[in-house]
Amino acid sequence: MPEQTDQPLGRAFFDRHVAEVAPDLLGRVLVCTLPEGTVTLRLTEVEAYNGRDDPGSHAYRGRTPRNEVMFGPPGHVYVYFTYGMHFCMNLVTGREGHSSAVLLRAGEVLDGVDLARQRRTTARKDHELAQGPARLTMAIGVDRAFNGADACGDGIPFRVLAGTPPDPALIRTGPRTGVSGAGATTSWRFWIDGDPSVSPYRAHVPKRKPSGASGNAATHAGS
DNA sequence: AACCGGATCGTCT
DNA sequence: GACGATCCGGTTG
Numbered sequence: 001m002p003e004q005t006d007q008p009l010g011r012a013f014f015d016r017h018v019a020e021v022a023p024d025l026l027g028r029v030l031v032c033t034l035p036e037g038t039v040t041l042r043l044t045e046v047e048a049y050n051g052r053d054d055p056g057s058h059a060y061r062g063r064t065p066r067n068e069v070m071f072g073p074p075g076h077v078y079v080y081f082t083y084g085m086h087f088c089m090n091l092v093t094g095r096e097g098h099s100s101a102v103l104l105r106a107g108e109v110l111d112g113v114d115l116a117r118q119r120r121t122t123a124r125k126d127h128e129l130a131q132g133p134a135r136l137t138m139a140i141g142v143d144r145a146f147n148g149a150d151a152c153g154d155g156i157p158f159r160v161l162a163g164t165p166p167d168p169a170l171i172r173t174g175p176r177t178g179v180s181g182a183g184a185t186t187s188w189r190f191w192i193d194g195d196p197s198v199s200p201y202r203a204h205v206p207k208r209k210p211s212g213a214s215g216n217a218a219t220h221a222g223s
Numbered sequence: 224a225a226c227c228g229g230a231t232c233g234t235c236t
Numbered sequence: 237g238a239c240g241a242t243c244c245g246g247t248t249g
Contacts, residue, residue: 066235081232088241122244
């Protein structure tokens with residue numbers, strides 16, 4: 001019988017509720033083909049962001065130029081720039097207009113390890129190549145230029161294969177990383193238990209508020 | 224292993 | 237003008 005694991009996922013896969021799609025993406029294989037070569041990645045950690053109902057979502061406050069892709073059809077790639085230097089990548093889910101997406105947080109590089117290492121020179125071990133959302137985009141060569149790309153098209157530059165979903169007993173859920181407030185209560189982070197490429201859990205870091213806002217240091221960083 | 228701060232800029236108020 | 241869906245290197249234990 002034909003190998004099911006190499007079958008690309010169709011658009012219908014992504015046209016479901018984000019909380020259903022996100023855990024179902026674990027173990028799937030993202031293929032990124034660029035002129036330099038191809039890197040394939042087995043997804044091991046994801047987070048769901050539920051559109052307008054979700055205080056943690058970029059779409060929470062409605063449509064803006066940045067989050068426009070989230071409001072588009074499912075199966076497309078939403079890339080955003082953060083912390084002045086990093087890119088993160090999502091797969092849009094649900095019907096057009098619903099603005100939900102799954103953040104790809106970590107994966108295991110299956111193929112193209114040499115190319116991934118060239119892009120991630122600080123990685124010591126292979127499991128660190130895509131351990132974290134910004135590391136993941138670095139490893140596969142994704143930046144702003146890929147915002148809006150179709151992951152259910154001809155496979156250039158993206159394709160998502162069925163892969164081998166993990167034993168359901170190994171799927172763990174927990175609160176999302178870096179999301180505070182009402183959105184932190186929902187367990188919309190999903191990962192494969194025990195996989196070495198899953199980014200270490202960091203407890204919510206309470207950002208220290210400047211109490212007494214007098215004489216704050218210079219905002220112009222001179223040196 | 225855990226904690227801390229710097230880097231660096233687009234996006235929205 | 238403030239603050240990130242973060243990463244990295246240095247320091248401390």
